[in-house]
Amino acid sequence: MADFSKTDKTTITRLPKRGVYDQETVYAILDEALFCTVAYVREGEPFQIPTGFCRMGDKLYIHGSVGSFYMRELAEKNLPVCISATLIDGLVLARSAFHHSVNYRSVVMFAKPEKVTDEAELYTAFEVFTNKMQPGRWDDVRKPGAGEWKATMVLSFRIEEASAKVRxxxxxxxxxxxxxxxWAGVVPLRIEKQSPVADELRKKDVPLPSYLKA
Amino acid sequence: MADFSKTDKTTITRLPKRGVYDQETVYAILDEALFCTVAYVREGEPFQIPTGFCRMGDKLYIHGSVGSFYMRELAEKNLPVCISATLIDGLVLARSAFHHSVNYRSVVMFAKPEKVTDEAELYTAFEVFTNKMQPGRWDDVRKPGAGEWKATMVLSFRIEEASAKVRxxxxxxxxxxxxxxxWAGVVPLRIEKQSPVADELRKKDVPLPSYLKA
Structure with missing residues (x-):
């Protein structure tokens, strides 16, 4: 069965104490994953939210509205979080039900939030975030204006106490x-981009950008 | 930016108090998602693990080795959990960096674990789990034996206090x-199954089963 606690190859990492390979594994998973879940303790009870994120150097960034309850709670109370990101690479079909599993890569990390206030760091985080979603996109779009800066809260988390697990x-x-x-074997899984669907409200003479052509 | 707190359509559900549509939305997301994250409070700190799961009726099931630390901790201490499952359906490319987003469906639920001991329930959970991974698989494989039952812990969580968010x-x-x-629009995303890769250790005369043919 798809028991994520059974792994062929487990990389348990406390980053500062381990080698480059482990850090690269952790970073590669974070750079590929489209979302993470941020867990924290709210009045003694567990709480978690899925959210987009990006990585710059040894920090993971999330952002939200300044009006977002959880962003403010994290920032104002400086709450410790547990963050995870997971990629499912394949279905592992064994001869017995018991040994069915999945191939996956996951990261679990522990950190505390830091509110990002430096403008250059904020700007670069927006750029990395946008290009993570779609490489090449940042150069194309209208950049954030003053009102948008003020409406956005960005939190960073140092990737220090992190572990990767890979099957x-x-x-x-x-x-x-x-x-x-x-029959036994693996059904590989891949997140495929389908053909882009243009916004009907777009200017009619804007062609599909080259970075979106298959 | 991909801020999951901004949604076109939000279904916040306390299941027993709402209509069938909301429950169907929650169940459909849970039935499609290949993994969930289970968050709980470990000695005052947040902790979470990604894991496979399945749903039967109004319960979500996870399983692991009886030796698994977190499974035992959850079961023995009857710890409250927060569980989430997320599907990313598309990249939403806006004209401004600020309005970039993703289309997604997610469920967040709160529950307490119940250790499953009823043999019929365990057996059915194994079946549902296996067929969720690959429809049609259960009939094909060797069913769990006594040793495997003893090596596996299954926990259930009643889907009662749950919310779905959809963009x-x-x-x-x-x-x-x-x-x-x-250019603005959506790049739809889909998890694609690639061609099955047979285990080299398989019996050579076992054909690819029909449920794995494209």
Whole structure:
């Protein structure tokens, strides 16, 4: 079964104490994942929210409206968070139900929020965020104006206490099950971009940008 | 930017108090999502783990090794959890960086774990879990044996206090930005199954099952 606690290859990392490979693994997962979940303790109870994010150097960035309750709560109370991001790479179909699993890459990290106030850092975070969503996009779009800066809160989290877990490869069956007449293997999964759908309210003479052509 | 707090359509649900539509939305998201994150409070600090899961009726099920620290901690201490599952349906490319977003469907729910001990419920959960991963798979595989039952802990969580959030549709730009010569629209995303890769250790004469043919 898809038990994420069973892994072929586990990279448990406290980043400052480990080598470059582990840090690269953590960063690569964070750079590919389209969302993370931010968990924190709200009045003694667990709470979590899914949100977009980006990474710059050794920091993870999230942003939201300055009116957002959870952003303000995190920032004002300086609450410790646990953040995770997960990529599912394949379905692992074993000969027995028990050994079914998934191939995946995940990061779990612990940190405290820091409210970003430096304008250059804010600007670069917007750029990285936009280009993470769609490489090449930033150069094309209207850049944030003063009102938009004021409406946005950006929090950073230092990627310091982080662990990556990775499962790759085929099923691991019990010895006696290999003789069973059951197909076994992996169904790889991939997030595919479909054909872009233009906003009907667009100017009619704006062509599809090259970075969106397949 | 991909701020999940901005949504076109928000379904906040306390399931028992709302209509069938909301419950259907929550269930459909849970049935499609390949993983969830389970957050809880560990010694005063937030903790979360990504894990596979399935739904049966009004309960969400996760499972793990009986030796798994977090499974035992959840079960023995009866800890309240916050669980979320998220699907990203598209990149929403607006004319301004600020209004970039994603189309998504997410569920956040609150519950307490219940250790599943009823054999019929355990068996059905294994079946639903396996067929959620790959429809048609259960009939094909070796069913769990006694040792496997004993090695597995299954926890259920009643889907009672749950909310779904959904964003669909195109970008929402500021009025004055619609005149900009910037392409805007949506890049739909889909998790695609690639061609199955057979386990090299398989019996050579086992054909690809029909449910895995494109």
């Amino acid at each position: 790759t490869g085929g099923p691991k069956d019990d010895d006696e099950d290999y003789a069973l007449p059951v | 669909t549709g195109g970008p929402k730009d500021d009025d004055e930005d619609y005149a900009l010569p910037v």
